[in-house]
Amino acid sequence: MENALEQYDPQIYELVRQEIARESASIRLIPSENYVSRAVMMASGSCLTNKYAEGYPNKRYYEGQQVTDLIERLAQDRAKQLFKADHANVQPYSGSVANLAAYTALIEPGDTIMGLSLPHGGHLTHGWKVSITSKLFKSVQYTVNPDTGRLDYNRIEEAAKKHRPKIIISGATAYPREIDFEIFGRIAKDVGAYHVSDIAHIAGLVVAGIHKSPVPYADIVSTTTHKTLRGPRGGMLLCKAEHAEKVDRAVFPGLQGGPHMHTLTAIAVAMAEADTPEFIAYAKQIVKNAKALAEKLLEYGFDLVSGGTDNHLILIDLRNKNIPGKKLAKALDRARIVSNYNTTPADPLHPANPSGLRIGTPAITTRGMKEPEVKLIARFINRVAENIDNESVIEEIGKEALLLCSHFPVPDHFIIPNKKNSL
Numbered sequence: 001m002e003n004a005l006e007q008y009d010p011q012i013y014e015l016v017r018q019e020i021a022r023e024s025a026s027i028r029l030i031p032s033e034n035y036v037s038r039a040v041m042m043a044s045g046s047c048l049t050n051k052y053a054e055g056y057p058n059k060r061y062y063e064g065q066q067v068t069d070l071i072e073r074l075a076q077d078r079a080k081q082l083f084k085a086d087h088a089n090v091q092p093y094s095g096s097v098a099n100l101a102a103y104t105a106l107i108e109p110g111d112t113i114m115g116l117s118l119p120h121g122g123h124l125t126h127g128w129k130v131s132i133t134s135k136l137f138k139s140v141q142y143t144v145n146p147d148t149g150r151l152d153y154n155r156i157e158e159a160a161k162k163h164r165p166k167i168i169i170s171g172a173t174a175y176p177r178e179i180d181f182e183i184f185g186r187i188a189k190d191v192g193a194y195h196v197s198d199i200a201h202i203a204g205l206v207v208a209g210i211h212k213s214p215v216p217y218a219d220i221v222s223t224t225t226h227k228t229l230r231g232p233r234g235g236m237l238l239c240k241a242e243h244a245e246k247v248d249r250a251v252f253p254g255l256q257g258g259p260h261m262h263t264l265t266a267i268a269v270a271m272a273e274a275d276t277p278e279f280i281a282y283a284k285q286i287v288k289n290a291k292a293l294a295e296k297l298l299e300y301g302f303d304l305v306s307g308g309t310d311n312h313l314i315l316i317d318l319r320n321k322n323i324p325g326k327k328l329a330k331a332l333d334r335a336r337i338v339s340n341y342n343t344t345p346a347d348p349l350h351p352a353n354p355s356g357l358r359i360g361t362p363a364i365t366t367r368g369m370k371e372p373e374v375k376l377i378a379r380f381i382n383r384v385a386e387n388i389d390n391e392s393v394i395e396e397i398g399k400e401a402l403l404l405c406s407h408f409p410v411p412d413h414f415i416i417p418n419k420k421n422s423l
């Protein structure tokens with residue numbers, strides 16, 4: 001298979017190889033990224049990409065579903081067992097489509113949704129103004145308390161009572177603290193709203209029992225499969241039995257055509273991997289690593305939104321360091337440390353050049369890094385910040401980062417890079 005790509009399309013082969021080398025030779029701190037296993041890669045790169053399977057098991061619109069039905073049932077059963085949910089739909093192409101399907105399953109266009117504002121940590125699809133979710137629905141947004149960086153459930157309740165949304169969305173994309181899904185469920189019930197919970201970032205922590213699951217408190221739980229959950233790029237919906245039919249119809253034929261069977265196959269594999277003691281240990285280490293990283297950054301005088309973290313991610317407010325987020329992110333990238341610039345709550349700067357930097361520990365934890373390595377990474381970050389305009393120091397840090405990477409090889413890349421360009 002490796003040879004086929006190399007022989008048929010040397011240009012793409014070379015680029016894939018370069019990406020493997022880049023992923024191996026840099027410290028991946030983007031909290032939504034990870035490294036999947038070779039088993040997940042193989043399932044994802046399998047012949048299942050050839051098969052059309054519009055519909056659901058036993059209700060397909062094409063023949064030849066002897067195998068696909070079995071695979072999708074397995075994926076559904078594993079997801080249901082893992083998340084302790086009545087029903088699972090494993091077909092959404094990604095988290096964004098899963099969210100749109102969740103909303104359209106429950107409410108009508110023009111109805112009101114209420115989610116966390118994007119600059120305060122919410123996702124685009126939670127009703128942010130540039131997203132179709134704010135055009136299709138009337139969107140009202142809640143925020144974190146800018147003084148504490150934390151969700152203020154009393155204020156969320158007040159907003160819910162005032163705006164009477166049909167759906168309240170819990171969950172976030174840049175929020176470093178545990179979310180109380182039970183309170184969200186109660187607020188939603190009190191105002192007669194549905195509760196949709198989006199655990200795209202923290203699904204791995206939820207299945208490991210580190211964060212409380214929203215499944216008992218939400219009408220629909222939406223997630224991606226590729227973040228802390230460490231599966232292929234995809235989406236998934238979990239719900240109570242009463243919503244099962246509506247959810248399935250919202251995904252297909254409501255929003256999608258044929259499911260990506262190769263992805264669905266790889267999701268099944270990832271669910272099996274997540275149902276192991278090894279996965280629980282990995283998830284626990286993610287949080288330990290994030291806490292160690294936060295502690296060290298605080299020692300270096302970094303200002304962290306909410307003062308720390310309960311999960312896999314950290315949001316640094318760089319205003320006291322007088323470095324824009326984008327400038328630090330780009331300098332870190334030159335030092336082989338890959339992060340993303342991000343808004344901070346009530347950020348005075350524009351989202352295209354915000355005050356914050358978002359980092360996280362899932363990918364480095366998959367590589368086997370623990371507290372000592374994390375502390376070293378905090379030192380690298382601090383040195384880059386202190387030498388932000390000194391390219392030779394940044395290059396030096398890059399060499400040290402490369403050395404660290406060489407001790408923690410990326411597990412299971414599918415195409416083995418040429419020796420000459422690997423680490």
Ligand SMILES: *Cc1c(COP(=O)(O)O)cnc(C)c1O
Nearest residue numbers: 094095096123172173198200201
């Ligand atoms: C990543 C994310 C999504 C969207 O996932 P895509 O697969 O990129 O479409 C949705 N919600 C939250 C909270 C996310 O973090």
